[in-house]
Amino acid sequence: MTLWVRFKSGGETGFGVLEGDRVQVHSGDMFSGATATGEARELSGLDLLTPCTPSKMIGLWNNFRALAAKLDLSTPAEPLYFLKAPNSFLGTGETIRRPAGYGGPVVYEGEIGIVIGKRCSGISEAEAAGHIFGYTCVNDVTAFGILNKDESFAQWTRAKSFDGFGVFGPAIATGVDPMTLSIRTVLNGDERQNYPVSDMVFPPHKLVGMLSHDMTLMPGDVVACGTSIGVGSMKQPENTVEVTIEGVGTLSNTYVN
16 A cells, blocks of 8 residues: 655645655656655655645545435436536645635535546446546535525535535555445544445446546546535534545544634
8 A cells, every 4th residue: 555645845846655754755747657756755844735636526426325225315327426626625734614605504524535547538347447546535525505505406516616625635545445445534523424435336446437438537536436424514613524544544624614
């Protein structure tokens, strides 16, 4: 397993492999031909950025059986999804803020994210492994009161694309089997979610294959695989929300109402 991160130090940005409390700096392209420079940086002296810069984030709805059963939803025949705009992307340690002019509930959703490593279009499930770079933690933040505010049109894009609502990181883990992983979300010290990837309706390789028939997936794109039971709103004036996937890392942010 390898953990890839992007960082900023002063006015400089870079990327590398996280090893304990140090980052082994690399040059080139993270997704193709990254080369170790021999330089190591102390993690304490770096600001971690989102671990990649996606052209898009695809978010799944109704992709976990336990939540579908709780909500009395039928199993979808194909992936149901929305897009989160690039302005929403936010890294670990950064502050999520309530959108100006919106007074309704703001909801956390702890998820696992697939990071694409190789351009793919129209591929099969069997081919998907060769196009997935790794996995990351996602907090798919939602202005829940906007979703169905207009009876004539469900506003998925608006509700989920406010600045700072597409939170992911801190790293991309390669060389892991996603089907052995679980997602744990802790809000203000209380565990709210703890569910296995294996409960997915469309697991990662199948999901990437199917999505690639709808749109071309590019290196760095993130597929947020959907969430399960335990989603809730962040009600305190200041909230700490952590999404942890063992072996991948902990995505930690403050949300300010």
